[in-house]
Amino acid sequence: MQTSSLKAEFDNFFASMSQYTDFLIKIIKTTKIEIPPQEKREILPKLLPAEKKQIHEAFVLKICATWEILAENVFVECLLRDTSKYKERQGITLPRRKLTTNICKGLISGLRYFDCGNISSLKGKARKFLVERCNPFKKVPRDVSRKINEFYLIRNYIAHRSDASKQSLKRMYRQTYKMRFRKPGDFFFDTVEFIEFGERGKEIRFANYSKAFEKAADEMATFLKIR
Numbered sequence: 001m002q003t004s005s006l007k008a009e010f011d012n013f014f015a016s017m018s019q020y021t022d023f024l025i026k027i028i029k030t031t032k033i034e035i036p037p038q039e040k041r042e043i044l045p046k047l048l049p050a051e052k053k054q055i056h057e058a059f060v061l062k063i064c065a066t067w068e069i070l071a072e073n074v075f076v077e078c079l080l081r082d083t084s085k086y087k088e089r090q091g092i093t094l095p096r097r098k099l100t101t102n103i104c105k106g107l108i109s110g111l112r113y114f115d116c117g118n119i120s121s122l123k124g125k126a127r128k129f130l131v132e133r134c135n136p137f138k139k140v141p142r143d144v145s146r147k148i149n150e151f152y153l154i155r156n157y158i159a160h161r162s163d164a165s166k167q168s169l170k171r172m173y174r175q176t177y178k179m180r181f182r183k184p185g186d187f188f189f190d191t192v193e194f195i196e197f198g199e200r201g202k203e204i205r206f207a208n209y210s211k212a213f214e215k216a217a218d219e220m221a222t223f224l225k226i227r
Helices: 002-031 049-081 084-090 101-109 121-130 141-161 163-177 182-188 205-224
Strands: 191-196 199-204
Touching: 002 049, 002 205, 049 101, 049 121, 049 141, 049 182, 049 205, 084 121, 121 141, 141 163, 141 182, 141 205, 182 205, 191 205, 199 205
Parallel strands: none
Antiparallel strands: 191 199
């Protein structure tokens, strides 16, 4: 496995997350919108809190897609490095020559979608098919895994609005936060406390979730000696 290839995957992930964060911070701080001077007029409508929440909900899908690209590509690259555990687990013989990226993608997902929304499931798949020294997913902390799993429950509700996805989200709200059902945007804009580098602070819950993805990626990159 080429380290430069993996480094590019992580660089792309962190760059995208930084871009999303910067944009959403601007949205939160925006109180007015100005028409460009060349149009010779100016309007000052307020960007309503409800609209800001809707924008954050839309970015749930972008963050999940960015994470899924990283997780699948890292899994494939790690399998390329050593397929011995995969061969043993599946009871198959693979060519001695180095496999291609596309072949490895086929090995891990076949004709199905590579599901990495549930971190416990992703870690389980990694334990089955990746040798210890090539398994960065095991380094994702348990509390980070829990936050990502919660984020995906919210993502599923936003994407589908089905009764089943709503019931799953209601269950998470009730069991984890002791609250009734709330719209994702309202839930995201709650202020929560956090501790970072020994300092205590406050942020909206959405930031708490986005940082979980960055923490997971950072731990994986560190394990692979990329950061």
